[in-house]
Amino acid sequence: MASPKDPVTEASAQKLRLSKEIVLAGALDLVDTEGLDALTMRRLGQELNCDPMSLYRYAENRAALLDGVSELVFNELEIFPHDPDWKAQLRRIAHDLRLLALRHPNVVPLLVTRPLSTPLGLRPLGTLRPLEQILSLLVDAGFEPTDALHVYRAYYGFLYGHILNELQEFIVDPEENEVLLRLGLHRLPAKDFPRLRALAPVLADYDGAAELDQGLTILLCGLESSLTQSVPSATD
Amino acid sequence: MASPKDPVTEASAQKLRLSKEIVLAGALDLVDTEGLDALTMRRLGQELNCDPMSLYRYAENRAALLDGVSELVFNELEIFPHDPDWKAQLRRIAHDLRLLALRHPNVVPLLVTRPLSTPLGLRPLGTLRPLEQILSLLVDAGFEPTDALHVYRAYYGFLYGHILNELQEFIVDPEENEVLLRLGLHRLPAKDFPRLRALAPVLADYDGAAELDQGLTILLCGLESSLTQSVPSATD
DNA sequence: CGGCTACAGTCTACATTGTAGGGAACCTGC
DNA sequence: GCAGGTTCCCTACAATGTAGACTGTAGCCG
Numbered sequence: 001m002a003s004p005k006d007p008v009t010e011a012s013a014q015k016l017r018l019s020k021e022i023v024l025a026g027a028l029d030l031v032d033t034e035g036l037d038a039l040t041m042r043r044l045g046q047e048l049n050c051d052p053m054s055l056y057r058y059a060e061n062r063a064a065l066l067d068g069v070s071e072l073v074f075n076e077l078e079i080f081p082h083d084p085d086w087k088a089q090l091r092r093i094a095h096d097l098r099l100l101a102l103r104h105p106n107v108v109p110l111l112v113t114r115p116l117s118t119p120l121g122l123r124p125l126g127t128l129r130p131l132e133q134i135l136s137l138l139v140d141a142g143f144e145p146t147d148a149l150h151v152y153r154a155y156y157g158f159l160y161g162h163i164l165n166e167l168q169e170f171i172v173d174p175e176e177n178e179v180l181l182r183l184g185l186h187r188l189p190a191k192d193f194p195r196l197r198a199l200a201p202v203l204a205d206y207d208g209a210a211e212l213d214q215g216l217t218i219l220l221c222g223l224e225s226s227l228t229q230s231v232p233s234a235t236d
Numbered sequence: 237m238a239s240p241k242d243p244v245t246e247a248s249a250q251k252l253r254l255s256k257e258i259v260l261a262g263a264l265d266l267v268d269t270e271g272l273d274a275l276t277m278r279r280l281g282q283e284l285n286c287d288p289m290s291l292y293r294y295a296e297n298r299a300a301l302l303d304g305v306s307e308l309v310f311n312e313l314e315i316f317p318h319d320p321d322w323k324a325q326l327r328r329i330a331h332d333l334r335l336l337a338l339r340h341p342n343v344v345p346l347l348v349t350r351p352l353s354t355p356l357g358l359r360p361l362g363t364l365r366p367l368e369q370i371l372s373l374l375v376d377a378g379f380e381p382t383d384a385l386h387v388y389r390a391y392y393g394f395l396y397g398h399i400l401n402e403l404q405e406f407i408v409d410p411e412e413n414e415v416l417l418r419l420g421l422h423r424l425p426a427k428d429f430p431r432l433r434a435l436a437p438v439l440a441d442y443d444g445a446a447e448l449d450q451g452l453t454i455l456l457c458g459l460e461s462s463l464t465q466s467v468p469s470a471t472d
Numbered sequence: 473c474g475g476c477t478a479c480a481g482t483c484t485a486c487a488t489t490g491t492a493g494g495g496a497a498c499c500t501g502c
Numbered sequence: 503g504c505a506g507g508t509t510c511c512c513t514a515c516a517a518t519g520t521a522g523a524c525t526g527t528a529g530c531c532g
Binding site: 113119125131136139146162167169193196218 | 341344345348349351352355356357358361364365367368371372375381382384385386389390392393394395396397398400401403404405406416419420421422423424425428429430431432434435438439447450451454455457458459462
């Protein structure tokens, strides 16, 4: 006869061997569906149905878990570091990263803040790979390495900024069809925030992709001019 | 005779009446000197020497405390929304905000991530004021409100991005004078990260202000051209 | 076959966190 | 002096991360 809690009756309760991949995938899943706060050791254990303590075999810390999740997400980003058309490539990467962020909005705080507490060299390698590859791309395109770094910074800075901006302006309650309410703007004193309130309709239909592209055009334009009229290098 | 713990002997133990300002100032202080994690109710209570529970009279939540700290920092930023020279003003604001971030590096994660979990209309007012004021600035400068919003987004996005970039590249151990080591880059496999490693010296002396200014030039340039050759509005 | 080692997973236990609920102390009007 | 509200403090509880010891199992060597 079956024990009171027959493991078979509990759907998907077959406990297969854990692995770093499984643990991280579970963690990402949990973060995606329930937010960062839901990612506790106990909760994740329950999700993978294993003992919370088992997890420590695959992630030293909770912090390491978070790093792992960041890395996992970054690995979804594909970069072709030898594309001769660097501008097109940067455009594509930007849009890909944007979509990535929209797919994993709850992870974005991680992507943005974890590096702040981890010195560059000690970050998970997956996190640094985009940097390296974009540098490659730019150097191949003819930038001096130093300039490539500067370009990278301008580019990535802009990109991060855009993503943060866009995610910030999520609609609160899509059911509500009065715009002021939908964005919670009705709470703002009309006297102090006339501009903001007046822009409610515009805020409501934010076309992130278009906005990103527009910004990219400005940026890439400026960057290119800095390439063509670059200081004549001694070796060139 | 004195009680075992004479309150007078404990320097600065005079417990003055609490207030929201005092609590928030204490919180900011704690975050600045010891980091975000050090800001716990108990710890803050100990710092202000009062019972941790007292704090709940002035901040509903720990989250509210965090919001308060953000707001406090944002209030350090001064904006003159009616400066006729909008470009100079935007430049100045950018540099001010940068310095603000350098002064309160531990708060930056808050500034960046709190808004992600709070819909626009429900944020602390102090957080929204810069937005409103910059919109004013731009509209006064001749932008259509809608365009002003777009400009604001590009501008603030870039600015946030830059700040994140710059803070990420903090030097780990200034004692160490070998650059690779100082940035922790020695850990990176030389085969996979040639560019990054080669750039170590450049990474090490990062002139944030210059970099910011350079980016601003590109950006403002592009923005201005979008102003002068703006689509001819019907009312103009 | 018997026993040894190594590792995966589990259990228990503890310090630390945010915060509810109930009183104690104090100030302010009469 | 006293009623009523405000401010503060104490206790208590559930949840968290994680250390440390324990159990089971698989593989290997004699």
